[in-house]
Amino acid sequence: MKKLRLLGFDAKPWSDKCEPDRIFLTRSRKRWENYDGESFLIFADDWKSQLKELEVRYSISKEIKPFTRCVECNTELIDVNLEEVRTIIPERVFLSTDRFKKCPNCGRTYWMGTHVEKIKDDFKEVFDADEF
Numbered sequence: 330m331k332k333l334r335l336l337g338f339d340a341k342p343w344s345d346k347c348e349p350d351r352i353f354l355t356r357s358r359k360r361w362e363n364y365d366g367e368s369f370l371i372f373a374d375d376w377k378s379q380l381k382e383l384e385v386r387y388s389i390s391k392e393i394k395p396f397t398r399c400v401e402c403n404t405e406l407i408d409v410n411l412e413e414v415r416t417i418i419p420e421r422v423f424l425s426t427d428r429f430k431k432c433p434n435c436g437r438t439y440w441m442g443t444h445v446e447k448i449k450d451d452f453k454e455v456f457d458a459d460e461f
């Protein structure tokens with residue numbers, strides 16, 4: 330679910346309340362069979378293969394908006410400038426990037442640091458893409 334949020338998808342944990350505009354993703358055949366709305370049964374164990382399954386079925390790579398959503402609470406992030414985050418981020422981050430985003434709901438701050446390059450490489454592999 331966090332990987333889907335990283336890719337910009339609106340992803341929420343399972344709840345018993347069926348929401349018609351959502352696709353229910355599950356690895357449980359039983360839940361999948363008993364679900365009334367649109368659902369997708371995931372077979373793979375590892376997240377990369379799971380994303381590949383979603384790509385095959387839904388072509389999710391066409392709708393990716395990476396790093397636009399809070400991985401903790403699913404809220405769309407807003408841009409913040411350097412001055413706003415100057416006092417709350419580590420100095421090494423401050424020196425290495427000037428791109429920051431903030432979650433307006435939970436207040437978490439995100440930055441485009443070296444960890445993002447690693448994630449991008451993973452996603453490039455999953456979607457067989459040159460750029461990410």
Ligand SMILES: [Zn+2]
Pocket residue numbers: 399400401402403404432433434435436437
């Ligand atoms: Zn948040």
